[in-house]
Amino acid sequence: MNRDLLMSSAAHFRIDYEINPYMDMSCQPDAKAALAEHEAISAAHRAAGRTVRIMESAPECPDMVYTANGAFVCDQRALLGAPPAARQQEIPYFRAALKESEFEVYDAPYSFSGQGDALACGQFLLAGYGRRTDRRIHAFLAELFGHETVPLRTASDQWYDLDLAVAVIDTRTLAYHPQALTASSHGRLRDLGLDLIEVDAQEARAFALNLISDGATVTMTAGAPRLAATLRERGLSVTELDTTQLRKGGGGIRCTALTLDNPTPAPISPLR
8 A cells, every 4th residue: 555656746746726725826835845845755755665656746737736537547457547627637637647658548538537536545545536536436436436436525625635624544543533534424424433533623724634654654844743643553654755846736735646556445344
């Protein structure tokens, strides 16, 4: 899990439109600093023993750096994202890159925010909807990949993708911000029988949950000391990185990498 990652260059990252609450065309990222942040994230993945594949970004696609929205990938199959109109130019590039890497590639029949709204956790696929993903895509995901799909709706556009509200630490452990989910979705998550780590509003708003974990090492944004300490207490290695510039586009560390090694789901045994 999260040992084989696809990233896209931050060379053309800028704010050309506003499609989430964090984007402000009058507040442009510093290009040099954004490149340095992205390079530090890539280096941290490699230092953790992960494989990082780089897909060059296209000049007309300023959000292509957020590769997680490009698809959901599992067992050598990929379901392409179907993003807002402003980002649709990215999808042909993802299709070409994934086909070149010999994945079977499928088009989404409904709006779909890719991995941003599809988080694999053991037998479960935590599936966001209601913001940038149409709930009808869940049946398609279940049929194509075989996970037990768990529909989860976030409470507001502040959590426009599920990966801002929930983080997969390992196949039995999630971190999440309870108030980022609707009451029914919060209850559904608690009923899964997984180990849940609650994250407070301050750290969640700082993109603390937009992290990448391979079950041994967690790569996360700086500025969330309580979550970082909790993860270290559980025996995980934690790397904290600056994401000041990348957050201006509404994305963090999880957003910048598309996982290519989500395994075929298998049932999990009950927690002891």
